[in-house]
Amino acid sequence: DQQVKQNSPSLSVQEGRISILNCDYTNSMFDYFLWYKKYPAEGPTFLISISSIKDKNEDGRFTVFLNKSAKHLSLHIVPSQPGDSAVYFCAASESEPGTYKYIFGTGTRLKVLA
Amino acid sequence: NAGVTQTPKFQVLKTGQSMTLQCAQDMNHNSMYWYRQDPGMGLRLIYYSASEGTTDKGEVPNGYNVSRLNKREFSLRLESAAPSQTSVYFCASSLDSPSYNSPLHFGNGTRLTVT
Numbered sequence: 001d002q003q004v005k006q007n008s009p010s011l012s013v014q015e016g017r018i019s020i021l022n023c024d025y026t027n028s029m030f031d032y033f034l035w036y037k038k039y040p041a042e043g044p045t046f047l048i049s050i051s052s053i054k055d056k057n058e059d060g061r062f063t064v065f066l067n068k069s070a071k072h073l074s075l076h077i078v079p080s081q082p083g084d085s086a087v088y089f090c091a092a093s094e095s096e097p098g099t100y101k102y103i104f105g106t107g108t109r110l111k112v113l114a
Numbered sequence: 115n116a117g118v119t120q121t122p123k124f125q126v127l128k129t130g131q132s133m134t135l136q137c138a139q140d141m142n143h144n145s146m147y148w149y150r151q152d153p154g155m156g157l158r159l160i161y162y163s164a165s166e167g168t169t170d171k172g173e174v175p176n177g178y179n180v181s182r183l184n185k186r187e188f189s190l191r192l193e194s195a196a197p198s199q200t201s202v203y204f205c206a207s208s209l210d211s212p213s214y215n216s217p218l219h220f221g222n223g224t225r226l227t228v229t
Contacts, residue, residue: 004156032212036220043204043220044116044157051215089156093212100145100164100211101172102218104157 003027004092006105014113019077021108023090026071030092034102035064035075038087048075051095080095080112115141118221120205126227128193133192135224137205145208146188147172147218148180150201163188182211192195197227202226 005024007043013019021035030053036044050064050073057064064074077084087107093099118139120158127133136177159172163182177199179191185199192199199209200224205217 032215034217036218039224044218045221046217046219049215049217087179091157091218093211095211095215097211097213098164099213100147100162100170100208101159102147102212103159106154107154110193 001002001026002106003030004090004105005047006088006090006108008108008110009106010109012111012113013042013080015082016079018090019075019080019110019112021075021077021088023073023075023088023105024071025073025092027092027094027103028071029094029096030096030103032093033061033064033073036089036091036104037084038089038107044089059091070092077110082112082114083110085112087108116183118199118205118207118219119190120203120221120224122224123222124225127192127229128227130193131195132193133195134192134228135203135205137221138187139205139207139219140186141207141219143207143219144185145196145210145216146182147206147208148178148188149204149206149220150174151204151223152201158205158207160190177222195226197228200228201225207214
């Protein structure tokens with residue numbers, strides 16, 4: 001049973017427009033969420049995180065939104081650039097001391113068209 | 115700063131052979147992890163080490179063993195490789211547990227094929 005789901009395997013967006021990547025989770029104990037970006041033949045790179053005490057976190061062109069009641073988070077990229085073309089993974093964890101298990105979604109492949 | 119370094123980058127094994135994947139981090143992180151990535155499955159946790167001297171099973175530990183050699187190094191061993199272990203293996207580290215808002219930092223992976 002997948003606890004973290006990314007239901008869109010792929011997404012294409014025009015350069016300069018907004019990219020919205022979605023992630024749903026089922027475990028109500030999750031309270032720390034992260035987004036990673038992965039280029040081919042490289043490891044995932046940390047992008048941005050949010051804890052459940054917030055509903056929004058911004059870092060430059062990247063904003064993560066958290067809707068706890070819907071168990072849903074999204075990553076907005078504005079404006080999208082060709083270099084943003086990659087696979088994006090969301091991940092979740094309980095921030096309980098002694099918990100070390102980050103659970104990942106299956107990823108969404110973003111293609112930004114020039 | 116090298117971050118997380120994994121060796122080798124590629125490996126081909128025959129069924130039944132053994133090998134050790136090496137991982138080292140230079141960020142003075144306390145916690146280290148081994149994940150595998152398979153098509154359509156995302157990243158799945160094999161084993162982790164919360165701190166030097168401790169190791170624990172993740173979601174998919176069968177067929178693997180680990181050693182936390184010191185604070186910097188965490189190795190993954192396949193004693194008798196099987197085709198089902200064909201995958202890309204990622205090592206990661208974090209300063210501490212998620213309770214400290216501590217993201218994972220990944221190496222570039224080892225692509226393993228078992229024939």
